[in-house]
């Protein structure tokens with residue numbers, strides 16, 4: 001059975017976070033294999049928050065995944081040194097990169113020399129993206145094989161916050177933000193066009209604290225940042241535990257059975 005129905009949002013539920021990590025492992029491993037078969041690499045972007053831990057719990061021991069072909073970006077990053085406790089890179093390194101053999105040059109971090117200038121840091125990140133994606137097809141936007149996102153209690157995703165002017169960005173690939181309501185205030189973030197050009201986008205959300213927001217995002221039409229993630233031709237999936245999905249009424253699938 002295919003794991004995706006193009007155009008539809010797939011909501012995979014799991015009894016707990018351990019099961020969610022198993023499902024995520026299965027999903028990511030499959031997409032990684034498909035992408036490597038197709039173009040000899042797997043381009044993936046990840047977020048901060050609880051995502052790296054959920055992602056790596058099972059995946060880091062998955063011997064069937066060829067991590068040497070992974071090319072990793074951060075869907076958003078904080079303007080802090082790479083060894084700072086707020087760094088999304090540091091988090092991902094501790095949770096995943098330290099356990100798997102992704103070549104160092106394939107992990108695209110914010111340029112640590114530019115963290116005092118978010119504009120420059122965002123420009124630099126765009127140049128890094130161009131190095132990976134602007135190949136013979138000369139694409140207008142990067143097309144990631146997979147973008148993995150979290151969602152905040154206010155409906156934000158990446159560093160795209162409700163009512164912020166960045167929600168209207170239609171051209172730039174990566175934007176600076178200096179007034180993030182979630183600390184730290186200075187960050188860089190992918191924009192909606194980049195999220196929406198990906199082949200696959202998956203949100204990961206766990207815990208009762210996400211119940212109300214998930215119900216709002218998945219059952220009620222709206223324009224919250226996470227609701228504006230609508231891949232144009234790609235797929236959209238949610239990986240959630242039962243606690244987070246408790247109030248969701250939209251069609252849900254038992255994750256591991258369906259995957």
Ligand SMILES: O=C(O)[C@H](O)[C@@H](O)[C@H](O)[C@H](O)COP(=O)(O)O
Pocket residue numbers: 047048049050051076077078088149150151152156157158159182
């Ligand atoms: O850099 C960041 O702050 C994150 O990328 C952010 O977008 C995160 O994914 C959400 O806030 C969800 O965070 P939790 O998973 O911790 O709830």
